[in-house]
Amino acid sequence: MPTLTALIADDERLMREQLRAALQRVWPELDIVAEARDGGQAVALSRQHQPDLAFLDITMPVKTGIAAAMELDGQCPVVFVTAYDQYAIQAFEEGAIDYLLKPVDDERLARTRQRWIQRAPETAPDWQAALRQLSSRLEKPAYLRWIRASAGNAVRMIAIEEVLFFQSDEKYTRVQTAAGEALIRTPIKELLAQLDPDEFWQVHRSTLVRVAAIEEVRRDERGLLLRLRGHARPLEVSRGYAHLFQRM
Template sequence: MSPLTATALIAEDEPLLAEGLRAELAALWPELRIVAMTSHGQAALEAALAQRPEILFLDIRMPGMSGLEAAQALAEDWPEDGRPFPLLVFVTAYDQYALKAFEQAALDYVLKPAQRERLAQTCARLQAALRQRAGSDAGGSAAAAVTQLRQLLAAPGVAQALGLPATAASPLRLLQVSVGNSIVMVPVDEVVYFEAADKYVRVLTAEREYLVRASLRELLPQLDGTRFWQVHRSLVVRAEAIARAERDEAGRLSLALRQRPERLGVSRMYAHLFKGL
């Protein structure tokens, strides 16, 4: 495939903006084939894994899973079969402070509604990146995308600018959990791990399991980040409850727990948390 011929996916929940971006791309880059257009992050994730496009245009704010979360999930789930990870372009409506963070993380962005002059610069950058990939055996890796996304999320003030939940001033100490007709008080110190489960979060202690009607995204900012580590987009573990981290022959990390028999997988996004001294 010629470097100037490529495939792309557009994820945008506003139909007029999605169609406007598609039309501008068609004018600027006729050889670019749009293989899917989706209106929310989960659909973008599923379409990207099925279609394997070379470029993703992701709106940051979409219903359910955001564009940023979809990119993180894709980096976690991208198959290790040698196919290069897609080039990421975020479609945003944010101020220059937030956009500077995208630039520092080497992630391209387009302000919406898309302006042809700025979009032309993005197309030129994408074409240059595709040419570079074509001349390299390495291609683009999911690990490199993970590094970029971590740099973006770590930039000061970016979480607030991107509309992510703010960290609570005082960490949560007690969970009030409905069990039948009772409200059970569960000390957070007794929780071994939290796991996202559809519209609930499973709360696992050494001996019990509870369901909390909340999302992991809502719960995570209320936890002490020094004690509760996110190890996968659906898992948060109390650090003291981890007995050891083990790497298999394929390089995948899993966690053995002190008080539970389960083994928990660690995604690429969070493997950097486990480095021997």
């Protein structure tokens, strides 16, 4: 099989590395000719290198993956790499556009490879129509699904479902799970904008808590305290956020 060329675009270096490694294992004849850190760079590098295939993250700065694909207007087939949940994935499965869920699974990537090899040129989608439909279906905000955090000398990928709470700790933000803790540099204010407000509540200027992890709310001389499942130490609720628990 002749060598094919591809572009990878993702604003997370670790995600680009993970996808590149998966492609080397599953699709060795695919030559990665360029990597982009944002949607604008993805468009520029695609025009420069004319790849046979582009792997675009949906949520990137400058331009989203969808906006970049619309600007390229079918220049090459696109595979979206996404952190959207299974409900939103229906938007892809009803159309002709392929997708991969983060972190990329070798078995699923192998299906993408097979689909690309077997595709017939006459079945190529109307890219503008397909992308407009996809964009309208994905109106739901792209909340975080994974946290890249430092734990000792290692870097961990933590599913957002595992997080009990986030808490500011001087220069870092602590990510607490039932299994332990890790650190990230993203401040609480930025995290708050990236998390689903139905899943995480701010209970203190330095603390964001997973609502489903709250086991008990009690009051003592210090005010309201939260006890979380899987974590022994109670968390303080500051006065400005006490109203969240008035009906609990």
